[in-house]
Amino acid sequence: MTISSPPALRIHQREALEALARAWDGSDRPRAWVVLPPGAGKTRVGLEAVAGRLRVDPDAKAVVLAPNTAIQSQWIAEARAMGLDADDDTSLTGAVSCLTYQSLAVFDSEASEDAAAVVDRLHPNGVALFDRIRSEPDLTLVLDECHHLMEVWGRLLAELLDAVDSAHVLALTATPPESLTGEQRALVDELFGSIRYRVSVPAVVKEGHLAPFEELVWLTTPTPTEEDWLTGEALRFTELTTLLTTPGFGSVGFYEWLTARYVDPVPGTTTWAALAEREPDLCDAALRMHHAGLLELPVGARLREEHRHPPSAEDWVGLLGDWLLHHVAVSSDARDAEVLATVKAALPSVGYAWTRRGVRRGRSTVDRVLARSYAKPGAAVEIIAAEHAAIGVRTRVLVLCDHERASATVPITLDGVQDAEAGSALASLEALLSSPDTALLRPMLVTGSVVAGSGATLRELVAFVTTRDPDLGSRLVVEPGEGPVATCTAGWSSRTWVGHVTAFFESGGTQVLVGTRGLLGEGWNARGVSTLIDLTTATTLTAVVQTRGRALRTDPTWPEKVATNWTVVCVSEAHPKGDNDWFRLVRKHQGFHGVDADGDIVDGVAHIDASFSPFAPPPVASFDGYNARMLVAAADRDAIRDLWAVGEPYEDITLASLRVRRATSPVAVRPDEVIALVPAAPTWRLTADGLATDVEVADTSWRTPLSLAAGTAGAGGLAAALPGVGTLVGAGALGVLAVGGAVLAGHRNAEMLTEWVHSQLALTSGVPPLEAVAAAVADALLAAGLTGVGASALAADVHPDGEYRFRLVGSEADADVFAAAFDEAIAPVGAPRYLVSRWTDARLAHPGRRIRTRAGARSALATASPSGEAWHPVPGVLGRNAALAGHYLDAWRPWVGEGRLLATAHPDGAGVVAAVSGEDPFAATTVMRRQWS
Numbered sequence: 001m002t003i004s005s006p007p008a009l010r011i012h013q014r015e016a017l018e019a020l021a022r023a024w025d026g027s028d029r030p031r032a033w034v035v036l037p038p039g040a041g042k043t044r045v046g047l048e049a050v051a052g053r054l055r056v057d058p059d060a061k062a063v064v065l066a067p068n069t070a071i072q073s074q075w076i077a078e079a080r081a082m083g084l085d086a087d088d089d090t091s092l093t094g095a096v097s098c099l100t101y102q103s104l105a106v107f108d109s110e111a112s113e114d115a116a117a118v119v120d121r122l123h124p125n126g127v128a129l130f131d132r133i134r135s136e137p138d139l140t141l142v143l144d145e146c147h148h149l150m151e152v153w154g155r156l157l158a159e160l161l162d163a164v165d166s167a168h169v170l171a172l173t174a175t176p177p178e179s180l181t182g183e184q185r186a187l188v189d190e191l192f193g194s195i196r197y198r199v200s201v202p203a204v205v206k207e208g209h210l211a212p213f214e215e216l217v218w219l220t221t222p223t224p225t226e227e228d229w230l231t232g233e234a235l236r237f238t239e240l241t242t243l244l245t246t247p248g249f250g251s252v253g254f255y256e257w258l259t260a261r262y263v264d265p266v267p268g269t270t271t272w273a274a275l276a277e278r279e280p281d282l283c284d285a286a287l288r289m290h291h292a293g294l295l296e297l298p299v300g301a302r303l304r305e306e307h308r309h310p311p312s313a314e315d316w317v318g319l320l321g322d323w324l325l326h327h328v329a330v331s332s333d334a335r336d337a338e339v340l341a342t343v344k345a346a347l348p349s350v351g352y353a354w355t356r357r358g359v360r361r362g363r364s365t366v367d368r369v370l371a372r373s374y375a376k377p378g379a380a381v382e383i384i385a386a387e388h389a390a391i392g393v394r395t396r397v398l399v400l401c402d403h404e405r406a407s408a409t410v411p412i413t414l415d416g417v418q419d420a421e422a423g424s425a426l427a428s429l430e431a432l433l434s435s436p437d438t439a440l441l442r443p444m445l446v447t448g449s450v451v452a453g454s455g456a457t458l459r460e461l462v463a464f465v466t467t468r469d470p471d472l473g474s475r476l477v478v479e480p481g482e483g484p485v486a487t488c489t490a491g492w493s494s495r496t497w498v499g500h501v502t503a504f505f506e507s508g509g510t511q512v513l514v515g516t517r518g519l520l521g522e523g524w525n526a527r528g529v530s531t532l533i534d535l536t537t538a539t540t541l542t543a544v545v546q547t548r549g550r551a552l553r554t555d556p557t558w559p560e561k562v563a564t565n566w567t568v569v570c571v572s573e574a575h576p577k578g579d580n581d582w583f584r585l586v587r588k589h590q591g592f593h594g595v596d597a598d599g600d601i602v603d604g605v606a607h608i609d610a611s612f613s614p615f616a617p618p619p620v621a622s623f624d625g626y627n628a629r630m631l632v633a634a635a636d637r638d639a640i641r642d643l644w645a646v647g648e649p650y651e652d653i654t655l656a657s658l659r660v661r662r663a664t665s666p667v668a669v670r671p672d673e674v675i676a677l678v679p680a681a682p683t684w685r686l687t688a689d690g691l692a693t694d695v696e697v698a699d700t701s702w703r704t705p706l707s708l709a710a711g712t713a714g715a716g717g718l719a720a721a722l723p724g725v726g727t728l729v730g731a732g733a734l735g736v737l738a739v740g741g742a743v744l745a746g747h748r749n750a751e752m753l754t755e756w757v758h759s760q761l762a763l764t765s766g767v768p769p770l771e772a773v774a775a776a777v778a779d780a781l782l783a784a785g786l787t788g789v790g791a792s793a794l795a796a797d798v799h800p801d802g803e804y805r806f807r808l809v810g811s812e813a814d815a816d817v818f819a820a821a822f823d824e825a826i827a828p829v830g831a832p833r834y835l836v837s838r839w840t841d842a843r844l845a846h847p848g849r850r851i852r853t854r855a856g857a858r859s860a861l862a863t864a865s866p867s868g869e870a871w872h873p874v875p876g877v878l879g880r881n882a883a884l885a886g887h888y889l890d891a892w893r894p895w896v897g898e899g900r901l902l903a904t905a906h907p908d909g910a911g912v913v914a915a916v917s918g919e920d921p922f923a924a925t926t927v928m929r930r931q932w933s
Helices: 011-024 042-056 069-081 124-135 146-150 154-163 182-192 201-206 224-243 254-263 272-278 280-291 313-328 334-350 365-371 375-394 425-434 455-468 470-475 494-507 541-552 580-589 620-635 637-644 706-716 736-746 750-763 770-783 812-825 854-863 882-895 907-916
Strands: 031-035 061-066 096-100 139-143 168-173 195-198 213-220 352-355 358-361 397-401 444-446 451-453 477-480 486-489 512-516 531-534 563-570 593-595 601-603 654-662 674-676 719-721 794-798 803-808 834-843 865-873 901-903 924-932
Touching: 011 031, 011 042, 011 195, 031 182, 042 061, 042 069, 042 139, 042 168, 061 069, 069 096, 069 494, 124 154, 146 168, 146 182, 154 182, 168 182, 201 541, 213 375, 213 541, 213 593, 213 620, 224 313, 224 334, 224 365, 254 280, 254 313, 272 280, 280 313, 313 334, 313 358, 334 352, 365 580, 375 397, 375 425, 375 531, 375 563, 375 620, 397 425, 397 541, 425 444, 425 451, 425 512, 444 455, 444 494, 451 455, 455 470, 455 477, 455 486, 455 494, 531 541, 541 563, 563 580, 563 620, 593 637, 620 637, 654 812, 750 854, 770 794, 770 803, 770 812, 770 882, 803 812, 812 865, 812 924, 834 882, 834 907, 882 901, 901 907
Parallel strands: 031 168, 031 195, 061 096, 061 139, 139 168, 213 563, 397 512, 397 531, 444 512, 531 563, 674 719
Antiparallel strands: 352 358, 444 451, 451 486, 477 486, 593 601, 601 924, 654 803, 654 924, 719 794, 794 803, 834 865, 834 901
């Protein structure tokens, strides 16, 4: 066997192989888990590892297990291209045997379900293959897309690995480990240990091995017939929510119950912080009820981004369930029996049911209507027409659906609303063939059982196949059907047909290919795909990575390729559950990174549009505007490529970022207006005894403390960068401080000097700037040994729309700890273990005296004294004990100002926390994002 030399390895392939070699060399259990996204070259990595083992021992054997026949075929083809002896023979006679997991996991229908070992339940053919693999003395075992191990054959493979404990094992997957459940992660850790190497989608895009891409959404509403049905279904639940306000509806009314439970619990029984930790979903629901004006704000509670939306159906049902379970259902009052009967009858309209154990989720017909709305194929038509207008002959659209045919049966309640084809691949094909704008692109369908399209397109396909396989082509027959859809038959094998149809698609014979996620998802490759339209309901990170991977592959014939990935979302305001499809979109993008309009690479729906919230869809009235913006973005492929900055340096890490929006937004500014901040200590700060006397008054300028300079910068909306301690510098208008500095540099005007000094004192009465508190948190965490970096690694900026963004640029763990701690530091005072104060309301010793000289200004500030004290919570991670809290006080003083520390367990602290509980000085809403760097 001669092993040939294929093209040079990519950087990530080389790094993966180096990590694999370190894991295998000298290990008595040579196993490794490697994570590479679709298109990063997992097959090449696996085959290079196999080839390296075969060079050492030509008599060695390798077995590759893949999840389906399409991926199995790719392994065989690429192995042969490298000169490896590869086949799909389960006898394992060749050097490389490429098999499927299913070929091993063949279970005997007559085997006992109680068998102690999974292998004992296998069919004799499966047992024989198991034994052949186990008997190989020098085996390399490659498990491709090893996330499939989490399925029915996971424990079987665990038994196999136990049987071949000395084999060299390589587990390859495109699935990020954070998408695994706890049980799945435990199994992977047991089988392979920690990840030896991983690389993200953005990193491979940056290297130029995946195409730059844009995540887009098309927002639509149900068809009129569907909307009418949803309106009718919502009526019963709407009547119920109205009835809840009726006096006498229950012995203890719903809102009376909520007030006693969340707003005004019995004193001393629980705090809001404790309740929120114990019942987070119900507390979030209660805060959304407050936002809607239905409840008072609980003491110590804070509204975050997720709370500033109307209560959802899930919120209502959760709180109703709490009321029913703990009061109504256990009451002997006749009024409560009537309440229970009324609520039970209304719950199915929102997809829930009452059981003895409480409210449980049931089948939701409403969700079916939204997921399979006939408005979605219509949206696909508009997207495809716009994409074709933008890129012309390069248009290659892949439309992915869940099923070829949606369902054999339809719920009786949907009679006349949706038929069995709603949501199917066939329904999408019919819509594309019925529209002149898309019919000209010769759309086709390929599934596990049929090839379909217009008669003319299928005849072109027959001619195309005949040139590739004359025998097959001679047997093909085009059969007309009802309407515009014809089919092509001649026996069926998806392994054969998918290859021909894919080649026809790449050649331009069809420019729109419709199929199912199962067939045209994982393992299917067509480099020319320019556009993906996702009509599926799959929301796992695994499914999202795999579907997006179909469009992200680079095309050698199209070096400037940029891909667009569209998700079609159907939302109705006529029903409380009309946002289900929106939350499917949210789940699709959790953990999946895309580039936003600022060039930041972040996860979540915010990378689609900065105004998108993961907690509620935008108003239906805004859909046309959003869709228009999406079409404009999709058409500008060059702008998308520029945002990705392919080839520029990067670090392949993802850091938590806290985004903060103040109740009073700063003034919008240009992005290039930046100010570097310095701590307060080198200049002056407010202390218990007055202002510190180390004020420097030079002939040219005044140096000002961060706590004041940043306050002005924040009020002016300036972006802030914290590269470290340095001199205050500004680009753009710095407000009164910079103006004051300029005046002092060139004039000795008493009126202006006096006004400037008073302006400094006024700042001590306000809220400290967010930048200062963030820096104090960062330095305290570093001093406490909880992070490896401090304020010098803090990145902070204010975007033109007024949103502050903070992140600590260290390890992922550092960023997570900082974001959580900073979020707590600017939260309302709840029930912290420690409080920290700052002196406020500075007063001049001689307030009426005019200040005529610089020396007089210095003297006035030095003799000023505070008359007030404000309190802030110490973040929980720094409030575990007095030593940690002391680190926070030490960092607080130079960055924010002098103050003192109190433990709330002591009488003085308990009195203070009782007095200030619920105070919200920053009046900020926050949201956590994960930003790729």
